[in-house]
Amino acid sequence: AQKITQTQPGMFVQEKEAVTLDCTYDTSDQSYGLFWYKQPSSGEMIFLIYQGSYDEQNATEGRYSLNFQKARKSANLVISASQLGDSAMYFCAMIRPGNQFYFGTGTSLTVIP
Amino acid sequence: DVKVTQSSRYLVKRTGEKVFLECVQDMDHENMFWYRQDPGLGLRLIYFSYDVKMKEKGDIPEGYSVSREKKERFSLILESASTNQTSMYLCASSLHRGGAGELFFGEGSRLTVL
Numbered sequence: 566a567q568k569i570t571q572t573q574p575g576m577f578v579q580e581k582e583a584v585t586l587d588c589t590y591d592t593s594d595q596s597y598g599l600f601w602y603k604q605p606s607s608g609e610m611i612f613l614i615y616q617g618s619y620d621e622q623n624a625t626e627g628r629y630s631l632n633f634q635k636a637r638k639s640a641n642l643v644i645s646a647s648q649l650g651d652s653a654m655y656f657c658a659m660i661r662p663g664n665q666f667y668f669g670t671g672t673s674l675t676v677i678p
Numbered sequence: 679d680v681k682v683t684q685s686s687r688y689l690v691k692r693t694g695e696k697v698f699l700e701c702v703q704d705m706d707h708e709n710m711f712w713y714r715q716d717p718g719l720g721l722r723l724i725y726f727s728y729d730v731k732m733k734e735k736g737d738i739p740e741g742y743s744v745s746r747e748k749k750e751r752f753s754l755i756l757e758s759a760s761t762n763q764t765s766m767y768l769c770a771s772s773l774h775r776g777g778a779g780e781l782f783f784g785e786g787s788r789l790t791v792l
Contacts, residue, residue, distance in 0.1 A: 569720075571720075602781075607785075608785055608786040609786070610770075610781075612781070615780060656721065658781075664709055665723070665726075666781060668721035668722075669720050670718055671720050
């Protein structure tokens with residue numbers, strides 16, 4: 566069963582604008598974690614941000630923030646002030662007890678100059 | 679910095695050949711993972727390992743095997759490569775078995791099976 570859903574295969578954003586990438590997840594666990602990774606065209610996976618299920622505040626890392634809505638089981642990534650270098654694939658992932666990671670199908674973000 | 683190194687960035691093999699994909703991490707991580715990445719399907723877990731000589735099947739283990747003889751090295755083996763195994767293969771490691779440690783990825787190995 567699909568545990569991580571990313572419904573936006575592709576997104577476009579104007580440079581310097583903010584963009585939200587959607588992610589919903591499915592789990593009955595009480596303890597879990599949510600990640601976002603960036604994959605540029607070069608192929609490497611770059612860790613961006615992490616949110617634990619018990620964290621009450623939304624995680625932030627520089628221009629990245631995670632809009633965590635636990636009741637709705639959503640963990641959207643917000644990128645503020647988009648830059649050309651933000652063009653990449655973005656993957657949402659969940660870690661469950663037992664250290665199993667589940668990934669979504671990804672969203673391709675293109676930043677337009 | 680954690681480094682996860684995959685032995686080959688690009689490989690081209692013929693149907694039926696045996697293929698070894700090697701992965702080495704240098705930070706004494708307990709957990710290692712092999713994923714396959716295909717367009718529109720995201721990353722799918724093939725196998726993972728919590729410790730030396732331990733392995734667990736992921737979501738798509740068919741056609742693959744793994745070996746973890748040393749803590750730092752996790753090998754993915756295609757006993758008889760087939761064209762539907764043409765894909766990008768990503769190795770990853772993480773520190774703790776029970777914790778929420780992030781995954782550190784290698785640069786990927788793009789395998790083409792002709």
